[in-house]
Amino acid sequence: MLRKFIKNISIYGILPVVGKFLNFLLVPIYAKAFTPEQYGIIDLFDALVFFLLIVASLEIPTAMGRYFYDENTFDHRKKIVSTSLIITLFCAVAVVLLAMLFKRPLLEKFLAGTEHSGLLYVAMIWLFTLTVNTFLSFIPRYDNRPKVYVLVGVISIAVKLVFSILFVVVWKKGLPGVLYGYICGNVASILMYSYVSRHYFKPVFSCKYAWKMLMYALPLLLGSILVEIWKPGLRHLVTLYYPVAVVGLYAFAIRLTSVNMIVHGAFKIAWKPLLFEKKNDFIKGDSMKRISGLVALASILMGCMVACFAKEATLIIGSEDYLDSVHLTGLLAISGIIQMMCELRGFGPYIDDRTFIVTIANICAIVAASALLIVVKNGLGVYGIGYACILYELVCYVILVSYTRLRYHIVLHSLWEIALVVILCGCVYLSVTMAQLRFRTAAAILACLYGIYIFFRHYYRVNIRLRDVEE
Numbered sequence: 001m002l003r004k005f006i007k008n009i010s011i012y013g014i015l016p017v018v019g020k021f022l023n024f025l026l027v028p029i030y031a032k033a034f035t036p037e038q039y040g041i042i043d044l045f046d047a048l049v050f051f052l053l054i055v056a057s058l059e060i061p062t063a064m065g066r067y068f069y070d071e072n073t074f075d076h077r078k079k080i081v082s083t084s085l086i087i088t089l090f091c092a093v094a095v096v097l098l099a100m101l102f103k104r105p106l107l108e109k110f111l112a113g114t115e116h117s118g119l120l121y122v123a124m125i126w127l128f129t130l131t132v133n134t135f136l137s138f139i140p141r142y143d144n145r146p147k148v149y150v151l152v153g154v155i156s157i158a159v160k161l162v163f164s165i166l167f168v169v170v171w172k173k174g175l176p177g178v179l180y181g182y183i184c185g186n187v188a189s190i191l192m193y194s195y196v197s198r199h200y201f202k203p204v205f206s207c208k209y210a211w212k213m214l215m216y217a218l219p220l221l222l223g224s225i226l227v228e229i230w231k232p233g234l235r236h237l238v239t240l241y242y243p244v245a246v247v248g249l250y251a252f253a254i255r256l257t258s259v260n261m262i263v264h265g266a267f268k269i270a271w272k273p274l275l276f277e278k279k280n281d282f283i284k285g286d287s288m289k290r291i292s293g294l295v296a297l298a299s300i301l302m303g304c305m306v307a308c309f310a311k312e313a314t315l316i317i318g319s320e321d322y323l324d325s326v327h328l329t330g331l332l333a334i335s336g337i338i339q340m341m342c343e344l345r346g347f348g349p350y351i352d353d354r355t356f357i358v359t360i361a362n363i364c365a366i367v368a369a370s371a372l373l374i375v376v377k378n379g380l381g382v383y384g385i386g387y388a389c390i391l392y393e394l395v396c397y398v399i400l401v402s403y404t405r406l407r408y409h410i411v412l413h414s415l416w417e418i419a420l421v422v423i424l425c426g427c428v429y430l431s432v433t434m435a436q437l438r439f440r441t442a443a444a445i446l447a448c449l450y451g452i453y454i455f456f457r458h459y460y461r462v463n464i465r466l467r468d469v470e471e
Contacts, residue, residue, distance in 0.1 A: 026164055030178070033168050042178055045119060048110060049127045051228055056095040056131040059220045060084050061138040063213035065276040066350065068142045081139060081200040083209050092131040096124045122179045129186035136193035139200060142276070152192045160185025219356035226362040230369075230392065237370060238385060241377040250385055253328040256313055257306055257336055279351040283408040290459070292344050293414045297454055299340050300420050303333040304447040307424070307431040308440040323434075324382065330428030331386025337424075338393035345412045346400025357403055365395040383432070416454050423447045 034042070064084040068077055099106065099120075107114045133156075140149040164181025167173045173180060194201075238246055281287055306313075307330035314322050314329075349357040369392035376384040405412055427443045 026161065029165060029169065034175070038175060041116065041119075042175060044110065045123050045179070048106070049123055049130065052095055052099060052127055053130055053134065054221070054224050054228055056092045056127065057088065057134055058091045058214075059217040059224060060088050060091070060213060061135055062220060062350075063217040064138065065142050066216055066353070067209060067212060069276050069279075078200050078202055079204055079206050080209055081197075082202055082204050083206045084213065085135065085201070086205050087210060087213070088131065088135045092128050095131075096128055099124055099127070116175075119175055119179070122176050122183075126179050126182050126186070129183055129190065133186040133189045133193070136190060136197065139193065139197040143197070143200075145196070148196050152189055152196070155192065156185045156189035159188040216353055216355055219359050223355070223359035223362045226359065226366060230362070230366050234369075234373075234385075234388070237373050241373070242382065242385075246382055246385070249322065249325040249382070250328060252314075252322050253325040253332050256310060256317070256325070256329050257332045275347055275351065283351075283410060286411065288345075289411050289414065292341065292412060293417070294459055295344055296337075296341055296414075296417055297420070297451055297459075299337045300417075300424050301447055301451045303330075303337050304424055304427045305444055306330075306333045307427040308444040308447075310431050311434055311440075312437070326434060327382055327432050328386045330431040331383070332389055334424065334428060335386070335389040335393050338390065338397050342393060342397040342400055346397065346404055348404030348407045349400060352407060354403075358400065361396045361399040364399065365392045368392070368395050414458070416458065420447075420450060420454070423450060 030042070061084070064080055068080050070076070103117065103120060104114065107117055107120060137149065137153070140146070140152070160181050163184035164178060167177030167180045171177065238250060278287075310326045310329035311323070314326055346361075349355055369388040372391050373384055373388040376387065380387065401412060404410070423443070423446060427440070427447060430440045430443055
C-alpha cells in the first residue's frame, strides 16, 4: 500500500507543478493587458466563482468516493456515478439561477458595481462548466487511473492558457476574454473526462444512494464553507487591527509558502481515493502509521527549507519592502504542515459517516483563532497573525485526529517526529529572528541529514523487506 501511495502521489504531483507553472505565465500577460483596477475586478470574480463552486458541488464528489467502493460490482459504481452526476447538475443550475436572482446585490456589494453585469453572466457560465469539470475529474481518481487524470488536467490547463492569450491579447476581448479562456479550458476538460469515463454514465437515479450521499455531504459542506469564510475573515480581522500594509506582507508570505503546497496538492489529489478504497486496511495494521510518517517527513523537511531560506527567497522574488513578511513565513509553513497532517490522520469522520464532526472542528477553530488574534494583537504584533493560523489548524488537528485515534485505536504518530518537529521549530526561530545565513544553512543541513537517516532507517529498508516478502 505504501508503494502504491508513493507511486500515485508522484504521478499526481505532476499536475500541481505544471499547473502552477502554466498559470504563472498568465500573470505578466494580464499585468500588461489590464490596469491594477481591472486586475482587481477579475480577482473579485475569481473569488466569487470559487466560493459558489463549493456550494454548487455540494461536496458530492467526496460523498461519491465514500460509497464508490462499498461494492465491487460495475453496476453499483455506475449507479453511484450517475446519481452523483444528476445531483451535481441540479445543484449547479440551482446556484447559477440563485446568483442571477440576486444579481444586483452581488454586483453592488461584492463586484465593484452594476456596470459589470455582462461579466457576471459570463462568470456564471464559467461556474457551471467548472462545477461539472470538478465532478468529472474525480471519476478517474476513484477509478485508479492517475495518468489519465494528470494528462487531461495538463491538456485542459494548456487549452486555458492558449485561449486566454488569444481572447485577451489577439482578439482584444478585455476582461470577458479572461473568463472565456477559463471556460474553454473547462469545456475541453469536460469533453475529455466524459469520453474516458463514458462507461460509467447511464440514465439511472437511485433515491437510496442520493439520500445517503446528501446526508454525508451536507454536514461536510458547512465545514467547507466555514473554511472558505475563514480565509477572507482573517484578512478582515487583520485590516481591523493592523495597518493595511500588513495584509500585503501576509499575502506575500502565503505565496512564498505555496512551494510546500505543491506537495500538499499532490497529496490531496492522491489521498481521498486511496482512503475510501482501502479504508478497511487503514484501520488495522501499521499502513496508516507508515504513510502518515512518510508524508510528515517530506512536508516538515520542505517546511524547514522554506523557513531557513525565506529571507533570500523574499529578496529574489520580491524586494526589501517585503522583508518583514519573513516574520510570518515560517509560522505559516508550520500552519500548512499541520493542515496537511490533519487531512491525513483525521480521516475518521470521513469513513465513519460523521462529517458533522469536521464542521464542529472548523467552528471551534475559527472561534479560537479569532479570539487569539483579538487578544494578542497588541502584545505580539505581526506574529499574532501567524500564531492565529497555527491555532486554527491545531484545533482542527486535535479534534479530528483524537476522534480517529479513539474510534479506531490505531497508532498515528512516531517517536522520531518529535526530534524533527524540534528541528523545524529551530528553523522557524532562526527565520523569524533573521539569523545569519550560516546558522540557517546549518539548521537546514541538520534537518536534511536527520530526514535522510529517518528515511533509510524506517522506510527504505522496510520497503525492501516488504518487496522481498511479496516476491
